[in-house]
Amino acid sequence: MNIGIVEKRCKEIRKQVFLQAYAAGGAHMGAAFSVTDILGTLYFGEVLRYRPEQPDWEERDKLILSKGHAGVALYAALALAGYFDAGELKTFCQPGSRLGGHPKIGEVPGVEASTGALGHGLSFGIGIAYANKVDGRKSHTYVILGDGECQEGSIWEGALSAPTLGLDNLTVIVDHNKMQAMDELETIVRMKPFADKWKAFGWNVVEIDGHNHAEIRQASLIRCENVPTLVIAHTVKGKGVSFMENVPIWHYRMPNEEELPVLFHDLGFTQEEQRELLLNNN
Secondary structure: OOHHHHHHHHHHHHHHHHHHHHHHOOOOHHHHHHHHHHHHHHHHOOOOOOOOOOOOOOOOOEEEEOOHHHHHHHHHHHHHHOOOOHHHHHHOOOOOOOOOOOOOOOOOOOOOOOOOOOOOHHHHHHHHHHHHHHHOOOOOEEEEEEOHHHHOHHHHHHHHHHHHOOOOOEEEEEEEOOEEOOEEHHHHOOOOOHHHHHHHOOOEEEEEEOOOHHHHHHHHOOOEOOEOEEEEEEOOOOOOOOOOOOOHHHHOOOOOOOOHHHHHHHHOOOHHHHHHHHHHHO
């Protein structure tokens, strides 16, 4: 893995997340920023096997972003990976655009499941992984869950099923930013001891820094015979923008005139990029 390339791509994903939100007038930036390093490592850190020019390649690895409200980050990663022209990102949530607020399969190349109604992505992933195992395909399935999403009963039904089916071709990554909507996760529903719950269900559990690209890659490539892997990626909601980090209101909010210069600095926008963006918005 070329760390420099992954870091560069993650910075670009974060910029594109903001640009999509800015064009649309809103997006779930906090959730998108916390999952950016995970997506960037999977797509550009030599983890996922995929062919943008052949999106339906049967032997491809499949990634399901179950926390679909962070779809802006997935769209940015897919565009940078070559699935479609990055210029299309500007149409996010615009009338007639295929880039909706939540990813939809069959419309956006590279999207493997329609998500947004939380709690369903794991079941989709289990079905795909089981089919691949039965068919003898080498394809690996990745599912990214939000930690708040793990309060859904369907998640725990899936958690019971995957080890029973011996799905060693399934890796689930939990974006554990410890925030849920407009509050802290543990304030809404107590999830601790989180790792022990998954272990008790028969999963191989690994905990990592969800912003460390080397750790993400290493954990994503772990394989245990007949046992699925659960990666708890400790992340920061709003990661990359100083005033957004771990602040609940940034679940869904746009920066004001005083906050914009800080965001531009934190995300690495050049003076020319800033002028062009503000000019086009007036």
